[in-house]
Amino acid sequence: MKAVTGMTESEKYESFMKRIEDGDKIEMDDWMPDEYRTVLIKLISMHGISEIMGALPEKEWVPKAPGLGRKLGIMAKVQDEMGHGQLLLRVTEDLMKPLGRNRADIMDDLFEERLKFHNVFHMRTHTWADAGLIGWLVDGAAIITQTNMLGASYGPYARALKRICAEEVFHAQHGESIIMALAEGCTEQREMLQDAIDRWWPSLLMFFGPESKDTTGSSKQDATIKYQIRTKTNEELRQSFLSKYVPRIHSLGLTIPDDTLRFDQETKIWEYRQPDWKKFKQIIGNEGPKSQDRLNLRRAAYKNNAWVREALEA
Amino acid sequence: MxxxxxxxxxxxxxxxxxxxxxxxxxxxxxxxxxxxxxxxxxxxxxxxxxxxxxxxxxNILTLSDGEKQTLQRLDNKDYRNTKGYGYLRKKWRMYEQNLLDEKEIMGWAKE
Amino acid sequence: MEKTESGKFEGLTETDQAYLADLLKQLADDDYLLSFRSSEWLGLAPHIEEDVASASISQDMMGHAAMYYGLLGDIYGRDADDLAHFRGPADRRNSILTEKRNGEGEYLDVPKYDWAYHVVRNLYYNMHKKVKLVALKQSSSTPLRDVAAKAAMELYYHELHWRTWFIQLMNSSDDAKARMAAALEKVNGECADLFHLGKYSEDITRKGYIAPASEMKDSFRKEMEKVFDQTDSVFSFPDDQKENGRLGRHTEDLEHALELMSEVYGSVPYAKW
Missing domain, CATH: 3.10.20 (Ubiquitin-like (UB roll))
Incomplete structure (x- = not known):
């Protein structure tokens, strides 16, 4: 589509920023600054590919899910993750189209490790409790970051998020239902659950990203706030997660592996032990415990099925 | 590609x-x-x-930026809506009749 | 959406119970196993949209299995989950076609699954199921009739889905045609027991629980020929094969599948999950 006619670049930029400030939504064919497009592609492709990679750890538990109802629930959840990936990749693909890129390029970026995915999906799942915990707390954390972007200035992303968040409510309850059965179950089950929390806690804190770019050397939070894609900072989101979930974890008689964790009544801020941010960098750099295994699985599946795509590319 | x-x-x-x-x-x-x-x-x-x-x-026809300008219009078209004829309610009341408004007329479907 | 509650069995003699139980195991284990095999494809399909679409079919199949296990549970006075998870290979009545691996490798490792086999197997299975459900809708047993009527509603989509993929790949590249031919050959070696009605087959049909296998096979052949008419290949169906799942004679693939599927459920036998 043609750019806004008769305006200089800076006028276009000003009118674009005004639209954002007025709460107007930007659509895929609208004029947008290159930086806006770049920031969106980076953010949404990572979000989308994380959903696609995130299907893998839970998929490991689909056949093993204990009970017909559990099998059905987790199948539906993994399907939704792929579905969220689909929605988000479509948003990204439309943004990339003017640059001559499509889904095949996104997959290539993942395989060549130019495109990263969320830290949590690099981790190993050990027991059925991990499958429950992912639904309860990982999806809980995801709901917090995603609802923070429901008002995003980019219309297609905001609409996809609205749909995704609605489905995440099911995911969280699916997780809670698994967790509740374990928490109210026998000793083995409770131990399994506590063990899962102990192992996943640092990953959950890392999920929101570093407080500022000083921590790890890079953070895209500034640009996303400038363009009203999100409103809260990484740390604000993490605080909100702690406020919502710490009491719930404790209410089930479970403990959190951080003896420094406390809510400061005066500052209204959670104090907690920082996760190892060096490790975080390694993990998202595809050097986590399961990073290469899961990437290899994706690469192999993609290559193995290439004939199907080639056959139908009439 | x-x-x-x-x-x-x-x-x-x-x-x-x-x-x-x-x-x-x-x-x-x-x-x-x-x-x-x-x-x-x-x-x-x-x-x-x-x-x-x-x-x-x-196969979907979309509007360009320029064409989207054609979607704008002035807010002076009360004559297209019942809003422009609101005074009738008072008039009919003078003749001891009710106004046949949208609610009333759409309700006839159920009669 | 339709509710899934169905009528209960009434006034069954002990032999009736045995006949019905055997038939229900055939129906339930078929869907249970193929749903599992299909769910191994989750996240690994050739296309993301297809991954999402076919995941619904896997769920539908598991849903149907749950309805059949529910009826089986009524007969035995046992829990449907226990019947799904705790029965060993010798007690399973699924067709060999539904238990075979998707290809080389483990789903937790880096499997090499074969989409051609997935498409052909699912077309054969779902067409067989469609024909069987038509027959079950005429069953002399009310609960069976009720469940069949419900499951049949979802078969329109399952059949359309796999038929579309089948016809397209059969008419595409030479490479794809060769892969589909190989998959057809493989399926032909595993599907002979699809319409077999097990050790009580005569009693089951005499009681009118389901139509005789030969009748269903004829309908199946007609349906499949219509599909094959849209390709360059000719439909064939095997008379016999080495194993017969309907008689509890299975391949090693089943044992492995069942272990995996009950790993957690059986890990703490007294636990509620």
Whole structure:
């Protein structure tokens, strides 16, 4: 589509920023600054590919899910993750189209490790409790970051998020239902659950990203706030997660592996032990415990099925 | 770069026979038949569907920036709405009659 | 959406119970196993949209299995989950076609699954199921009739889905045609027991629980020929094969599948999950 006619670049930029400030939504064919497009592609492709990679750890538990109802629930959840990936990749693909890129390029970026995915999906799942915990707390954390972007200035992303968040409510309850059965179950089950929390806690804190770019050397939070894609900072989101979930974890008689964790009544801020941010960098750099295994699985599946795509590319 | 496997399709559905079509999201597919068998399960897994449209995006006519300017209009068209004839309520009352307003007239369907 | 509650069995003699139980195991285990095999494809399909679409079919199959296990549970006075998870290979009555691996490799490792086999197997299975459900809708047993009527509603989509993929790949590239031919050959070696009605087959049909296998096979052949008419290949169906799942004679693939599927459920036998 043609750019806004008769305006200089800076006028276009000003009118674009005004639209954002007025709460107007930007659509895929609208004029947008290159930086806006770049920031969106980076953010949404990572979000989308994380959903696609995130299907893998839970998929490991689909056949093993204990009970017909559990099998059905987790199948539906993994399907939704792929579905969220689909929605988000479509948003990204439309943004990339003017640059001559499509889904095949996104997959290539993942395989060549130019495109990263969320830290949590690099981790190993050990027991059925991990499958429950992912639904309860990982999806809980995801709901917090995603609802923070429901008002995003980019219309297609905001609409996809609205749909995704609605489905995440099911995911969280699916997780809670698994967790509740374990928490109210026998000793083995409770131990399994506590063990899962102990192992996943640092990953959950890392999920929101570093407080500022000083921590790890890079953070895209500034640009996303400038363009009203999100409103809260990484740390604000993490605080909100702690406020919502710490009491719930404790209410089930479970403990959190951080003896420094406390809510400061005066500052209204959670104090907690920082996760190892060096490790975080390694993990998202595809050097986590399961990073290469899961990437290899994706690469192999993609290559193995290439004939199907080639056959139908009439 | 492989291009033609990823044709873009927009998906629309009706919740019930008496409802209009609404737009959902888009999907990519190698051809029309495959697009059709994937549409409902991608976007309508939880809601009732009484009909489905799957449309190739290239067949949708869209408006350019300039053309979108044509969507604007002045707010001086009360004469197209009942709002422009609101004084009738008072008039009819003088003749001891009620105004046949939208609520009243649409209600006749149930008589 | 339709509710899934169905009528209960009434006034069954002990032999009736045995006949019905055997038939229900055939129906339930078929869907249970193929749902599992299909769910191994989750996240790994050739196309993301297809991944999402076919995942619904896997769920539908598991849903149907749950309905059949529910009826089986009524007969035995046992829990449907226990019947799904705790029965060993010798007690399973699924067709060999539904238990075979998707290809080389483990799903937790880096499997090499074969989409051609997935498409052909699912077309054969779902067409067989469609024909069987038509027959079950005429069953002399009310609960069976009720469940069949419900499951049949979802078969329109399952059949359309796999038929579309089948016809398209059969008419595409030479490479795809060769892969589909190989998959057809493989399926032909595993599907002979699809319509077999097990050790009580005569009693089951005499009681009118389901139509005789030969009748269903004829309908199946007609349906499949219509599909094959849209390709360059000719439909064939095997008379016999080495194993017969309907008689509890299975391949090693089943044992492995069952272990995996009950790993957690059986890990703490007294636990509620």
């Amino acid at each position: 492989s291009g033609t496997f990823y044709n873009e399709y927009e998906v629309f559905s009706k919740r019930a026979p008496d409802k209009g079509f609404i737009h959902h999201f888009s999907l990519t597919a190698p051809n029309d038949e495959i697009a059709k068998v994937m549409a409902q399960e991608n976007f309508l897994r939880r809601e009732p569907v009484s009909d489905l449209w799957v449309v190739r995006r290239e």
